[in-house]
Amino acid sequence: MVLLLALIGCSQPVVEGDAPGECSDGVDNDQNGSTDCDDPRCAAEASCADASSAPLPGGDTPTGGSGGSAGIDSDGDGLSDQYELSIGTDPNLMDTDGDTYLDPWELTEGTDPTDPHSRIYQGYWPYNPDKDLMPGTSAPTAELGAPFQRLQLVDQYGDTVDLYDFAYAGGVPVVIMTTTTWVSPGQTMSKWITGMDSSWNDYWPSVPRAVEAGELLWITVLVEDGLGGSPDEATCADYDATYPHDLIPVLADGEAVFVDYVQLNFWPHLILLDEAFVVEMTTVGSYEPILDELENRF
Ligand SMILES: [Ca+2]
Ligand SMILES: [Ca+2]
Ligand SMILES: [Ca+2]
Ligand SMILES: [Ca+2]
Numbered sequence: 001m002v003l004l005l006a007l008i009g010c011s012q013p014v015v016e017g018d019a020p021g022e023c024s025d026g027v028d029n030d031q032n033g034s035t036d037c038d039d040p041r042c043a044a045e046a047s048c049a050d051a052s053s054a055p056l057p058g059g060d061t062p063t064g065g066s067g068g069s070a071g072i073d074s075d076g077d078g079l080s081d082q083y084e085l086s087i088g089t090d091p092n093l094m095d096t097d098g099d100t101y102l103d104p105w106e107l108t109e110g111t112d113p114t115d116p117h118s119r120i121y122q123g124y125w126p127y128n129p130d131k132d133l134m135p136g137t138s139a140p141t142a143e144l145g146a147p148f149q150r151l152q153l154v155d156q157y158g159d160t161v162d163l164y165d166f167a168y169a170g171g172v173p174v175v176i177m178t179t180t181t182w183v184s185p186g187q188t189m190s191k192w193i194t195g196m197d198s199s200w201n202d203y204w205p206s207v208p209r210a211v212e213a214g215e216l217l218w219i220t221v222l223v224e225d226g227l228g229g230s231p232d233e234a235t236c237a238d239y240d241a242t243y244p245h246d247l248i249p250v251l252a253d254g255e256a257v258f259v260d261y262v263q264l265n266f267w268p269h270l271i272l273l274d275e276a277f278v279v280e281m282t283t284v285g286s287y288e289p290i291l292d293e294l295e296n297r298f
Pocket of ligand 4: 106111112113114115116117119120
């Protein structure tokens with residue numbers, strides 16, 4: 001079984017940090033222009049954590065306690081060494097299994113912190129452990145200067161994705177593209193943003209580069225399937241297979257809330273959020289002003 005999983009793993013696109021040591025080997029393993037700790041994929045690696053979370057020197061006096069957070073926490077992941085030893089995680093690694101999700105996050109979400117195949121998102125999307133502290137909103141429509149709604153949508157791997165996991169992910173802005181599988185300009189935009197077609201690079205060459213480098217998060221939301229019906233995991237998987245990009249989640253608006261919520265008036269519809277998920281720009285009649293703004297920024 002281990003061999004089978006390893007073989008399956010080998011058939012996947014290389015992702016920096018997928019294999020042990022990739023975040024400290026001085027090589028841009030996934031060839032996205034970011035090496036080791038500069039690659040957002042490595043953010044959760046212990047070797048990329050800041051100095052304040054480096055292992056403490058030995059000889060510290062135990063402060064007592066055997067719970068999850070009391071006592072010496074050598075790797076600074078919030079779990080005591082003693083507790084980590086009791087549950088089988090590595091007290092010297094914040095992310096024991098190297099799947100990009102820290103040990104305490106996996107415990108919170110119920111995935112196995114010692115198994116890289118058991119992870120919060122199969123797609124390696126970001127995770128925001130503080131999302132419950134975000135203000136949120138109950139406004140019926142997205143408003144400029146206000147937080148975007150906290151929605152949970154299924155992705156191309158069948159995982160239910162909490163949009164707020166994309167907030168504060170390395171301090172980068174977020175674009176949500178609302179489209180359907182059959183809208184031709186949406187198909188063109190997806191070809192461009194995934195690097196399959198470069199014709200729009202005459203106007204906005206920096207935008208796909210920023211997505212590829214992890215400096216801009218791009219989320220595709222499908223509001224209909226190919227027959228105009230409700231999209232699901234399979235719709236997203238098909239779309240992802242047609243326009244593949246390992247950093248772009250494809251989400252299904254199965255409850256049909258997006259068209260009204262973003263006040264969709266133009267296909268495809270873009271909305272630009274800052275790192276706190278506050279709406280910075282929305283599409284009114286054309287997505288071009290948002291792409292112009294992003295081109296200026298990157
Ligand atoms: Ca620890
Ligand atoms: Ca640990
Ligand atoms: Ca992990
Ligand atoms: Ca895991």
